[in-house]
Amino acid sequence: MAANFQDAMMLLGDSITEFSWTEGGLAQKLAAAYSRRCDVVNRGFSGYNTEWILPIFSKAFAKKPSQHWYPRVNLLTVWFGANDACIPSSHQYVPLEKFKQNLLSIISMVRQPTSEWYSPSTRVILITPPPVNEKLWLDRRLVRSREYADAVKQVAQEAGVGVVDAWTAIWESAGETEENLRDYLYDGLHLNAEGYRIVYDRLIETISMQHPELHYDSLPYVHPKWDELQLAVPENPGQL
Amino acid sequence: MAANFQDAMMLLGDSITEFSWTEGGLAQKLAAAYSRRCDVVNRGFSGYNTEWILPIFSKAFAKKPSQHWYPRVNLLTVWFGANDACIPSSHQYVPLEKFKQNLLSIISMVRQPTSEWYSPSTRVILITPPPVNEKLWLDRRLVRSREYADAVKQVAQEAGVGVVDAWTAIWESAGETEENLRDYLYDGLHLNAEGYRIVYDRLIETISMQHPELHYDSLPYVHPKWDELQLAVPENPGQL
Known part of the structure; x- marks a missing residue:
């Protein structure tokens, strides 16, 4: 089993987060930059909106009684809106006010002292959805993506x-x-490496x-660089 | 805190593992391929040899009494030899027999039923060190890298x-x-994306x-695709 070894940052989001283990993706770049300092935990779920992610997040983030077992999440990024902002006839659509309320729920889960998921050491950063090229992705609208981006900022x-x-x-x-x-969205919705x-x-x-x-x-x-190791290695350190 | 959400594969190794969060690196490619199925935990430590990694591994891999809290490690890759095979005057050098013994210790920690780290569901795959271009990396020898690679296979x-x-x-x-x-080692020792x-x-x-x-x-x-979700979402799933 993978023990609690070092802190983690958690990336919560939709496909734009899920696909970001690709070369030049957000998760890849963060994992490379934070190597040996902090793990990157990708909790991106393609197609999900802020409504569907709530029960997932409630499992992905530890509750108070068990938090001491698990890696501390020093940073939580929350990146939604690409699906919530679907045209209203779509299954994935979440109305703007509900979208804001869901984002507030996610934040409250982590920051509200009465919450079961309260984690005072976790910093939260929201990310706005990217603009959409509606000629390439037909059930999205550029103007709506901007409304949802504005809502994230609010x-x-x-x-x-x-x-962000x-x-x-x-x-x-x-x-x-x-x-x-x-130049930034390879299919009108999803980011390429430049995005x-x-x-x-x-x-x-x-x-x-x-x-x-x-x-x-x-x-x-978290652990010393090799040339700073105290080299009094015990005979059988595996048994420590 | 990041809860026990899904299984993980753990990559244990030296710099060649540590640096593999880069674009086209082993960890990056595995994380992209196993997205939504299994997390990738990079436990690569630049400059380390099999001797120095033992106390690290004893912390990175959970002991039996706490294993039920942590993500199951379904696969453990163990990739050493690049530093162990240093010229004997180097600090990093580990003699060939000791190198083999250390690899066996790592395997035993996970597979030996009497071990504190025993984890019968963890599969282990060793990886041999790559060949060295000794004209570019002066305290390594091509012939020695092969001896250590042969030792890994034994x-x-x-x-x-x-x-592998x-x-x-x-x-x-x-x-x-x-x-x-x-074409595969950018500095004579470390792999590029093609490697x-x-x-x-x-x-x-x-x-x-x-x-x-x-x-x-x-x-x-681990969790359903968005278009397979049972959409009886409770009113306030964050409170579940």
Whole structure:
């Protein structure tokens, strides 16, 4: 069994998070940057919206009585909206107000002292959904993706947590034209490596500004570098 | 805290494992392939040899009394030799017989019923160190890397566990010439994406043949795909 060995950061989200173990994806880049300092736990669920993720998150994040067994989650990123913002006839659609309420529920689960999942040492950063190229992904609308992105920013402000505005960062990189979004979204909805790079850079900036103690350069190695080892290795250290 | 949510595979090794969260690295490719099925836990420690890793592994792998709390490790890969095979005047050098004994110790910790770390559901696969370009990395020798690779194969046979012969696979891909190793080792010792691709492909082949139940296509999704969800979502699932 994998023991509680070092802290973790948890990435909660939809397909844009799930697919981010790919080369140049957000999870890959974070895992490379935080190697030996903190594990990266990907809890991205393709197709899920904020409604469906709640029961999943309630299992993925430990409850208080068992928290001492498990790796501390020093950072929780919450990245939804791509599916919630579906056209209302879709199964995946979550109305804007309900979307905000669900995001607040996730934050409250971690930050509300009366919550079973209360974890005061966990920092939360929300990420806005990216803009959509509606010519490529037919049951999404650019204007709606922006409404849901704005809602994420409102929730972050209201709850007093950090936010990465992926929508604006990608939109501006695309010269504010839907056509140029293809440079960042390979199918109109999902990010390519260039899209993830933008979000990764903004996330690291946000960490630097709001939670500098969690920047990869601030977190110490959990175990010594090999040339700093105290080399009084016991005869049979496996039996310690 | 990150709860026990799904099984994990643990990659134990030196820098070649530690650095494999990079784009095209072994950990990255496994995490992408096993997404939603199994987490990938990277326990690579740059510069470490089999002697120094033992006390680390004894903390990274849970002991029996607490194992039920932690993610089951369905697969443990053990990839050493790059440092152990250093020239004998180096600090990192581990004599060949001691190297074999240490590998056997790691395997025994997991497979020996009397061990505190006994985990009968964990499959073990050893990986041989890659060949070295000694013109680029001066305190290593090609011939020694082969001796340590052969030792890994002997230990695997003796212990009855699987083995991926990274040495031979990379050596043959390089046309059995030291000079061509640069296509797979960017500095004479560490693998580039092409080197990792070879090892990843062989590892997946070995899993397919020896532990087919652990192939990514055989492991089920831990949670349902979004379009298979039973949509009787309770009003406030966060409170479940």
